[in-house]
Amino acid sequence: PFCRHLEPESEDEVEKNIMKRVESNDPVAMVQMSLRRYFSGGYDDAFRYVNKAAALGDAGAHFLLARFYHEGKCVEKDGKKELHHLEQAV
Numbered sequence: 001p002f003c004r005h006l007e008p009e010s011e012d013e014v015e016k017n018i019m020k021r022v023e024s025n026d027p028v029a030m031v032q033m034s035l036r037r038y039f040s041g042g043y044d045d046a047f048r049y050v051n052k053a054a055a056l057g058d059a060g061a062h063f064l065l066a067r068f069y070h071e072g073k074c075v076e077k078d079g080k081k082e083l084h085h086l087e088q089a090v
Contacts, residue, residue, distance in 0.1 A: 015036070018036070019033070028053075030050065030053035031061050034050035034053065047065075054088070066082045070082045
């Protein structure tokens, strides 16, 4: 299990650990990776990770997808999709 690993000593180790969790379909890790990509300007990757997490039922991912559709980051602004994902988030 991932929780039994020592705390990572570098940013590379953090990224590697998150990616291991992403590969095992952990939606929380997908949201974490999405946020990392978003704040580094990788909007397409961020959208891809958060979209997959939402498909796995993560409420936080639905909220973030709503933000993508509200802001129009790498997707066209779409009020209907924004509202849909906000409703899924609650």
